[in-house]
Amino acid sequence: MRADKGRKGVRYGGILGAALLAAALTGCEGLSLRLPFVFAPQPAQPESRTEASEAPAAPAPRTEPEARTEPKTAALPPAPVIDDDPARILGLGPDRLTELLGRPELTRREPPAEIWQYRGESCVFDVFLYEEGGLVRVIYLEARDESARRVAERGCLNQLLRARLAEPLS
Numbered sequence: 001m002r003a004d005k006g007r008k009g010v011r012y013g014g015i016l017g018a019a020l021l022a023a024a025l026t027g028c029e030g031l032s033l034r035l036p037f038v039f040a041p042q043p044a045q046p047e048s049r050t051e052a053s054e055a056p057a058a059p060a061p062r063t064e065p066e067a068r069t070e071p072k073t074a075a076l077p078p079a080p081v082i083d084d085d086p087a088r089i090l091g092l093g094p095d096r097l098t099e100l101l102g103r104p105e106l107t108r109r110e111p112p113a114e115i116w117q118y119r120g121e122s123c124v125f126d127v128f129l130y131e132e133g134g135l136v137r138v139i140y141l142e143a144r145d146e147s148a149r150r151v152a153e154r155g156c157l158n159q160l161l162r163a164r165l166a167e168p169l170s
Contacts, residue, residue, distance in 0.1 A: 082165075084158035089127065092138045097127065101160055102167070113139075120159030123151050 092100070097116065104116035104127075114136070118125040128140040143156035 082158060082161045084154050084161055086141055086153040086157055089138050089141055089157070094129065094136055097129075097138060100164075101125075101127075102164055118160050120156050120163065122146070123156035123159060125153070125156045125160055 089097070089100070101118055105119050106117040108115045108117070112130055114129045116127045116129065118127070122145060124144050124146070126142045126144075127138050128142075129136050130139045131137075132139070141153060143151050143153040145151050
């Protein structure tokens with residue numbers, strides 16, 4: 001007997017559940033049962049008697065969160081590796097120094113030295129050339145900011161070399 005009762009409960013429960021589901025989906029407002037449904041009430045829409053409104057509305061397309069992807073941009077070539085070690089400047093002659101950094105913005109003679117000055121975006125790079133054994137060579141260098149405070153030579157040299165790479169070829 002229990003088996004029959006269980007089946008009837010399932011049968012009636014299934015029918016009642018289907019009826020409630022159909023009522024909820026069709027928007028039946030006359031049925032006011034307080035059941036723990038997950039369905040959210042639909043906002044009332046104004047009724048208009050046109051053919052377009054009598055046709056069942058197509059369900060809204062299901063929107064799923066879009067996968068986050070990075071915007072596709074043209075791949076930029078990697079930045080060139082720059083040897084910005086200030087020690088590479090020491091010992092260079094005027095010709096090699098000009099090849100590497102270009103013409104100085106200012107040249108000053110203070111015997112026995114000649115000072116070449118280059119300006120970066122945020123620094124000034126002074127290169128001191130002295131004559132040694134009949135050859136003029138870089139013996140000392142110094143970097144400073146616009147207010148004459150010393151800054152790292154490597155950072156300033158890096159600015160100058162990057163600016164030099166960006167110059168158009170003539």
